[in-house]
Amino acid sequence: SAIVTVRDALNQALDEELERDERVFLLGEEVAQYDGAYKISRGLWKKYGDKRIIDTPISEMGFTGIAVGAAMAGLRPVCEFMTFNFSMQAIDQVINSAAKTCYMSAGSISVPIVFRGPNGASAGVAAQHSQCFAAWYAHCPGLKVVSPWSSEDAKGLLKASIRDDNPVVMLENELLYGVPFEMSEEAQSKDFVVPIGKAKIERQGTQVTLVSHSRPVGHCLEAAAVLAKEGVECEVINLRTIRPMDIEAIEASVVKTNHLVTVEGGWPQFGVGAEVCARIMEGPAFNYLDAPAVRVTGADVPMPYAKILEDNCIPQVKDIIFAVKKTLNI
Numbered sequence: 001s002a003i004v005t006v007r008d009a010l011n012q013a014l015d016e017e018l019e020r021d022e023r024v025f026l027l028g029e030e031v032a033q034y035d036g037a038y039k040i041s042r043g044l045w046k047k048y049g050d051k052r053i054i055d056t057p058i059s060e061m062g063f064t065g066i067a068v069g070a071a072m073a074g075l076r077p078v079c080e081f082m083t084f085n086f087s088m089q090a091i092d093q094v095i096n097s098a099a100k101t102c103y104m105s106a107g108s109i110s111v112p113i114v115f116r117g118p119n120g121a122s123a124g125v126a127a128q129h130s131q132c133f134a135a136w137y138a139h140c141p142g143l144k145v146v147s148p149w150s151s152e153d154a155k156g157l158l159k160a161s162i163r164d165d166n167p168v169v170m171l172e173n174e175l176l177y178g179v180p181f182e183m184s185e186e187a188q189s190k191d192f193v194v195p196i197g198k199a200k201i202e203r204q205g206t207q208v209t210l211v212s213h214s215r216p217v218g219h220c221l222e223a224a225a226v227l228a229k230e231g232v233e234c235e236v237i238n239l240r241t242i243r244p245m246d247i248e249a250i251e252a253s254v255v256k257t258n259h260l261v262t263v264e265g266g267w268p269q270f271g272v273g274a275e276v277c278a279r280i281m282e283g284p285a286f287n288y289l290d291a292p293a294v295r296v297t298g299a300d301v302p303m304p305y306a307k308i309l310e311d312n313c314i315p316q317v318k319d320i321i322f323a324v325k326k327t328l329n330i
Contacts, residue, residue: 001182001183002182002188003182003183004151004180004181004183005177005178005179005180005181006172006176006178006181007038007039007040007177007178009151010040010155010158010177011039011041011042011044012155013154013156013158013159014026014041015044015047016159017162017163018044018048018052022052023075023076024052024075024077024078025053025075025076025077026041026052026054026077026078027053027054027063027066027077027079027080028054028055028079028080028081028082029055029058030055030082031044031045031054031055032044032054032055033045033055034055036080038177040080040177041053041080060081060086060087060089061089063079063090064079064087064090064094065090065093067113068093068097068111070113071110071112071167072109076112076113077113077114078113078162079113079114079115079116080116080117081115081117083118083174084118084119084120085128085129085131085133087133091136094115094143094167094169095140095143097111098115098167099111099141099143099167100142102142103141103142111166111167112164112166112167113167114158114161114162114167114168114169114170115167116158116161116170116171116172117172118172118173118174118177119132119133119134119147119172119173119214120132120134120171120173120214120265121265121298121310121313122175123175123310124310126304127302127303130310131266131303132265132266132267132298134266134271134272135266135267135270135272135275137242137243138242138243139270142166142167143166143169143243144161144164144168144196144241144243145169145171145241145242145243146170146171146196146241146242147170147213147214147239147241148172148176148214148240149176149213149217149218149240150181150217150238151181151183151187152181152184152194153194153200153238154172154176155183155187155194156192157170157194157240157241159192160193160194160195161196163193171214171242173215175215176214179218194240196241197244197246198241198246198249199239199240199241199249199250200237200238200240201236201249201253202220202221202237203221203235205233205234205235205236205257206256206257207232207257208233208235208260208261208328209234209237209253209254209257209259210223210235210237210261210262210263210324211237211250211260211261211263211273212236212237212239212263212264213238213239213240213242213272215265216264216265217236219263219316219320220234220263221236222317223320223321223324226317226321227321227324232324232325232330234324235253235256237253239272245275245276247276247279247280250280251280251283251284251285254280254285254288254289255284255288258288258291259290259291259327260276260280260294261293261294261295261296261320261327262276262293262294262295263297263315263320264295264297264298264315265297265298265314266297266298267297267298267299267300268295268298269300271295273295273296276293277293277295280293291327292327294323294327295323297315298315299312299313301313
């Protein structure tokens with residue numbers, strides 16, 4: 001295996017897919033000459049040129065519409081948002097033009113497009129630039145929504161998203177870009193994909209199920225390590241995909257552990273955790289719960305700018321430990 005950062009894993013995925021299929025192209029702000037605002041597309045403009053790596057004006061509504069139209073016409077665009085906060089400028093294109101077209105055309109027009117970029121809280125960028133869009137996009141039929149944590153997730157999910165014939169929203173995390181992860185031999189192959197719609201058990205455990213996506217998966221593993229020293233064995237599930245959600249994986253775990261804690265960076269109301277809890281309550285695993293499910297979420301406020309307040313708005317390891325002890329009544 002090798003140590004690869006999330007940034008390099010995404011770069012590899014883009015490079016491999018651009019090489020594999022000439023219909024694939026990347027467009028967005030600063031993706032070409034500047035090598036990407038976060039250097040995700042480093043080297044790609046030099047290698048593939050102006051036709052495949054396209055710098056756009058600062059007009060999300062415009063370039064997202066161009067990308068969706070290109071997908072309808074048979075190309076396979078990767079549309080990068082500098083952050084997903086700016087996708088709100090183009091949300092009509094994503095929902096009404098991309099997500100609904102396959103259904104409204106009775107399946108005759110597919111829209112093979114990937115919308116990608118950093119989502120959720122970064123650091124010190126206040127309320128307008130710290131929002132999580134997982135619940136917003138996962139709410140909509142016609143979209144697939146993926147949310148990677150590790151380098152393997154990032155590479156495999158991006159490749160799967162580009163190859164998928166439907167619109168996919170890929171929610172990355174800016175604070176993960178520079179984080180190195182171990183990457184298996186298998187994941188380094190050009191044929192490697194992570195199937196959309198399948199969660200991954202990152203740590204086996206018997207006493208409580210922790211369900212998370214994106215950066216908080218790492219916090220869950222840290223909390224599980226601390227709790228293990230106290231004799232509490234947590235099972236950590238990395239959702240990987242928000243829609244379609246792998247509820248079967250969560251159910252199988254809850255049947256085993258009898259306890260459920262969900263962890264996410266976004267707001268509590270109508271969030272990913274709320275959906276997980278509802279689906280568990282409606283399904284066969286509910287009778288196996290020995291305590292109410294608990295949600296750990298971002299605070300129900302617009303993100304403050306002050307660092308100490310920001311830290312208290314984002315779920316920390318201590319918050320996860322507290323929730324686990326609460327649900328286990330210890």
